[in-house]
Amino acid sequence: MSTIKDVAALAGVSFTTVSHVLNDTRPVSADARRRVLAAVEEIGYLPSAVARSLRKSETKIIGVLVPNVQNPFFAELVCGVEECCRLAGYSVFLCNSDNDPKRQQQYMRTLLEKRVDGLLLSSAGDDEALARIFKLASVPSVTVDRLVPGAKADRVSVDNQQGAYNAVKHLIDLGHRRIACISGPAEFEVARERIEGWRHALRDKGIEVDEALVVESDFSSPGGYEATRRLLRSQxxxxxxxxxxxxxxxxxxxxxxxxxxxxxxxxxxxxxLSIVGFDDIELSRYVFPALTTVGCGVRALGAEAGRVLIARIESPGAELKDVLLTPRLVVRESTAPPP
Structure with missing residues (x-):
């Protein structure tokens, strides 16, 4: 593997001159710059990112930790984060906890040991363990949707109650009165907020809230499938x-x-039967019938989280932010007036 001294020898300059050209730290003559860049290209020299990070106390790497990269929501979220960070000069180190809190803790430690410049987390649970890890590190951090108790981190989230309210109100406005809720795990704040939005919409229209129509599931398609079969068969x-x-x-x-x-x-x-979802993932417009849903664009959510994290890296002493995005109703083919 070629070194900076090999570049210097081929270009006929000192290795400090090569360093100044590559890092743009001091003015260098046009002729010397041309010879250095030609030598770099000829021998395929790649500067050491490790050495640069030690010298500048920055890695230009963002750690992103999500619960399930196979879920289209998190795939789109990461795409939004990556695009935003790439345009700002950062690379993304992606970790998938596979909904395992222990694996999440391990990846958190790994990312912090790698001295990432910032951390973006969508939690898979076990907030107490996460809070302990956060206390050991001062890396700029952003959480998506959930606050980690005790963590000094910004949060970017969707207004879950309002989104659920809008979704259920749409069904009520169509004439539906007996409306069920397929919920996520009750341990998650996101799931609880969306159930409350369902309740709020029903109460506002004077419809009795029947808690028997809430079926808890796990935010997955197989989970929604099984929950719906249980619900409809139990009538x-x-x-x-x-x-x-x-x-x-x-x-x-x-x-x-x-x-x-x-x-x-x-x-x-x-x-x-009319069905409405939440998030507005890209897949929702291509199923049949195309899914009516609420959301603010998952890539936009990721991009906003990336912008907030970069701002935190650049201004670590700024006041913590809690950014709340307002979801919009997207009406497609899966909802209609009841028979």
Whole structure:
């Protein structure tokens, strides 16, 4: 592997001159700069990122830790973060905790040991353990959707209650009165906020909140599929004259599973059952029927999180931010007036 001294020898200059050219730290004559750059290209020299990070106390690397990179939501989120960071001159080191809090802790330690310039986290749980790790490090950090207790971190999130409220209000405005909620795990603040939005919309329209119509799932398509089958099969004959005609799924992945389950049970969509999701992932517009949902654009969410993190890196002493994005209703083919 070529070294900076090899470049200097080929260019006929000192290795300090090569360093000044590559790092733009001092003025160098045009002729010397031309010879150095030609030598770099000829021998394929690559400057040591490790040496530069030690010298400048920065790595230009952002650590991104997400619960499940196979989930389209997190894939789109990371794309938004990466694009924003790349344009600002940062590379992204992506870690997938696979919804395992212990693996999340291990990756957190690894990223901090690698001296990343900033950390962006979408938590997979075990906030107490995360808080202990955060206390050991002072790296600029941003959390997406969730605050980690005790962590000095900015947060970028979607207004979950308002988004859920808008989704359920859309169903009510269409004429639905018996509306179920496929919820995420109750341990997550996001899931609780979206259930509360469902309740709030029903109460505002004078509709009785039936907690039996809340079915907890896991934010996955298989989970939404199973939850919807349980919900629809559990409807007693006494409710045959007043069946569930609308479902609010707390994310688009569960809504996709719900579409499949309803179709397998012989329901015509949206004529007999309307389904609305949350997040507006790209996939939601390509399923059949195309999914009505609420969201602010997942890539936009990631880009905003990236901007907030870079601002924190550049101004570490600034007041912590809690950025709340407002979701919008996107009406597609999966909702219609009830029969």
């Amino acid at each position: 007693s004959p006494a409710n045959s004259s007043n069946p569930v005609t609308g479902i609010f799924a707390s994310n688009d992945m569960m809504a996709v599973g719900a579409l499949r389950a309803a179709a397998e049970l012989g329901l015509s969509l949206p004529q007999q």
